[in-house]
Each structure stands twice: as C-alpha cells, then as structure tokens.
Amino acid sequence: MKTKEIVTLQRSLLVDTEKLLNKQVEMEGKSSAYYLSMASWCHMMGYDNAAKYLYTHADEERMHMMKIFHYINEAGGHAIQPEITDIRHNFNSLREIFELILEHEIKVTKAINLIVDHAFGVKDFATFSFMQWYVTEQREEETMSRRALELFDIIGEEGVGLWTIDQELGKLHDAATQVGE
Numbered sequence: 001m002k003t004k005e006i007v008t009l010q011r012s013l014l015v016d017t018e019k020l021l022n023k024q025v026e027m028e029g030k031s032s033a034y035y036l037s038m039a040s041w042c043h044m045m046g047y048d049n050a051a052k053y054l055y056t057h058a059d060e061e062r063m064h065m066m067k068i069f070h071y072i073n074e075a076g077g078h079a080i081q082p083e084i085t086d087i088r089h090n091f092n093s094l095r096e097i098f099e100l101i102l103e104h105e106i107k108v109t110k111a112i113n114l115i116v117d118h119a120f121g122v123k124d125f126a127t128f129s130f131m132q133w134y135v136t137e138q139r140e141e142e143t144m145s146r147r148a149l150e151l152f153d154i155i156g157e158e159g160v161g162l163w164t165i166d167q168e169l170g171k172l173h174d175a176a177t178q179v180g181e
C-alpha cells in the first residue's frame, strides 16, 4: 500500500500528459466498441468476412487501449476506465461502414499526433518514445482502411459486387493478421 507522498514522488507523468493519455484511453475504448458494433451489423447482414475483419479490429483497439492504460499507471499516473456511451448500432450500407472507419482513423491519428507533440514540448521523452508505436500503427491502419474502401470503387456494388467485396475483405484481413503474427 502506498502513502499519498510516495504516490506523488513516484509520478513521472505531468498532470496534462496524464489527462491527454486518459483521453486517448477513452478514444481507443470507443473505437473498440464502435468496430464491435459494426462487426455485429455485418455479421447480422451476412457479410461474414467484413464481420471477421471488424471483430479483429475491435480486439486490436482494445489492446491499444490497454497498452496506454498500463503505461499511465506504470508512469505513476492513474488510468481511468472510460465510460463508453452513444455507440451507433445501425448502418445504411457496407460502404458507409468503411467510410466511417477511415474518417474515424484519421481522427485517431490527429489525437495521437497531439500527444506526441505535447510530450516533445514538455520534454517527456518516455511518453514521446512510447507513442511512436502508435504513430506507426496509425499509418498502417489508415492505409488498410483506404485499401478496404477502394474495393468498393474498383469492384463496384452491383450484381455480385458486394459478395466479391466481402471476399476481398476476408483476404485483406488474413494478410493483415499474418503480418501481425
């Protein structure tokens, strides 16, 4: 058990940095819930490969959340379990889902960049270095989201188009998970 004084001594995180990191915990947790909800819609609609892609993505986002969560506590801060509300459950089309994912990932990249910029500014090089993993991860996730969205334009949605897009999403998922292994 730690006294209040020891907890203060053990802090290496500035309060502002801790706040930004906790905001990011919330964002990653929301991303996970958002993608899980999208996975469920795809599963229910019979887009099985898109669902597989999104179930995996939801798991990855939770892992992103937990990585920051542990870091905050290890650096002497206090990680806060975020409240996750207002998650959308219904979507108009498969294409809309992949448009929303790209839009969301771009927002996440901006939030990550803000933390990196802040950490550098306050000379918190431990946090700066810790966040580099997220910088690389976001570049990969944005690329992957763009590839997925391109399928809709390349293949087209008419006839067997949506079925083919779903098959291709499965291949994209398998390639990405093999790289991640």
Ligand code: OFO
Pocket: 028, 031, 061, 064, 105, 108, 134, 137, 138, 141
């Ligand atoms: Fe794709 O958002 Fe996490 O980092």
